[in-house]
Structures are given as C-alpha cells and as structure tokens.
Amino acid sequence: MFTANIPTCYSCKEPIKDICLSAFGLQWHPFHIGCNTCGKDFSDGSRCEEGPDGFAYCSKDFLDKFAPKCFKCTQPILGQITNALGRTYHPEHFSCQTCDVSLGGNFYHTDDNTPYCEKHYYEAIGYLCKHCQKPIISGKCITVGSSRFHPEHFFCDFCKSTLAGISYKKQNDKAYCVECHLKLFG
Structure with missing residues (x-):
C-alpha cells in the first residue's frame, strides 16, 4: 500500500482519502478545522482563510475581522483604498x-x-461670499451680520449700488446706502 503519498490529517492523524484541506502549511479533513469566529467547518468546500493571528476563518468572518472598514459605509474594503x-x-x-x-x-x-x-x-468656516458664492481667500472681506462679501460684491440690498469704500447703514443684517436706508426706514 502506498501511504507515503496520502496526506494525514493534522487533527485526527488519520489518512485523508477524500477532500484534503491545506491550511497553515498542514493538511486537514475539512470537518476537522473550523472558523475561529462562527465555528463553521469547511466540509462543504467553502474557502478557509488563514488570519494573521494564525487561526482559520470563513471568508465572511475573515473580512469582518481583518479587512479595513470604510469610515462612511462601514463595509470591508476590498481593492483600492x-x-x-x-x-x-x-x-x-x-x-x-x-x-x-x-x-x-x-x-x-x-x-x-x-x-x-x-x-x-x-x-x-464662514468665508463664502454671499453674492457670488465663491471663497473669500484674499483676506479682504466685508462682514455684515453673519454674511461676508468680497469688497467688489458689496452692494446696497435695495438699489444694488456698490457700497465698497462709502458709508452705509445696516438694518436686519442687510446693508443699504444712506439714501435707500433713509427712504425705507426713515
């Protein structure tokens, strides 16, 4: 009898005559090794994964335990990260x-x-021009209440004339030229 070519199960030390599972550099009967998390054996032919901790895992539990998780969707990341x-x-x-x-x-x-x-x-961070909706990155801005403007986009809320460099009045977090403020609010 040629027993030298027949692998021996690491667990039971018996010859493996049917399906042989290789894991951890050893041979096993598929029903003698199980997932370290769920206990599932591999007699159905499913894949056995060796974890970096040295234990066997089914593919699902291997991914759940060792694959990096996406911060947004919390699912394992396979491939690019x-x-x-x-x-x-x-x-x-x-x-x-x-x-x-x-x-x-x-x-x-x-x-x-x-x-x-x-x-x-x-x-x-509150540095978006209310008029053009673009970032204010030049360092120059005009603030009226909680709104910020590029100087070239600072206009009277009523007549739309430019207010940069001239006197203006505030009313309810809006800017008005002196004339419009007087007309509207007395």
Whole structure:
C-alpha cells in the first residue's frame, strides 16, 4: 500500500482519502478545522482563510475581522483604498460632507476632520461670499451680520449700488446706502 503519498490529517492523524484541506502549511479533513469566529467547518468546500493571528476563518468572518472598514459605509474594503484624515474609505466614498462630490486627492477639512470640497469648506468656516458664492481667500472681506462679501460684491440690498469704500447703514443684517436706508426706514 502506498501511504507515503496520502496526506494525514493534522487533527485526527488519520489518512485523508477524500477532500484534503491545506491550511497553515498542514493538511486537514475539512470537518476537522473550523472558523475561529462562527465555528463553521469547511466540509462543504467553502474557502478557509488563514488570519494573521494564525487561526482559520470563513471568508465572511475573515473580512469582518481583518479587512479595513470604510469610515462612511462601514463595509470591508476590498481593492483600492483611500487613507485620509486618519480614516479609511472606499475611493468613491471619500466625498464632500455637504455635496457628496468625490474628493480624490484634493480636499479641505475642518478641525473635526470633516472633509469638504473647496466651496463647502469655505461655507463651513464662514468665508463664502454671499453674492457670488465663491471663497473669500484674499483676506479682504466685508462682514455684515453673519454674511461676508468680497469688497467688489458689496452692494446696497435695495438699489444694488456698490457700497465698497462709502458709508452705509445696516438694518436686519442687510446693508443699504444712506439714501435707500433713509427712504425705507426713515
């Protein structure tokens, strides 16, 4: 009898005459090794995964335990991964908190590590011009109440004449030229 070519099960030390499962550099009867998490054996031919901790896992539990999880959807990441702000993401899930546009490698973030596109970052920190909806990055801006404006976009709320460099009056967080303020509010 040729027993030298017949593998021996590491668990029971008996010859393996049917399906032989190789795991951890050893041979097993599929029903003598089970998932370390759920206990499922591999007699149905399902895949046995060896974890970095040295234990056997079914594919589902292997992914649940060892695959990095996407911060946004919490699902395992298989394939490409985006690492940003100390978190892992599926590349398509690394997106602006406000508009959900994919950020790729260009993004802004607040102190709490919330990712934003440029427009929504400046909106979040209060530096988006109320008139043109573009970031105020030059350092020059005019603030009226909670609104900010580029100097060239600072107009009377009623007649729309420019107010940059001239006197104006505020009413309910809106700016008016002196003449319109007098007409409207006395």
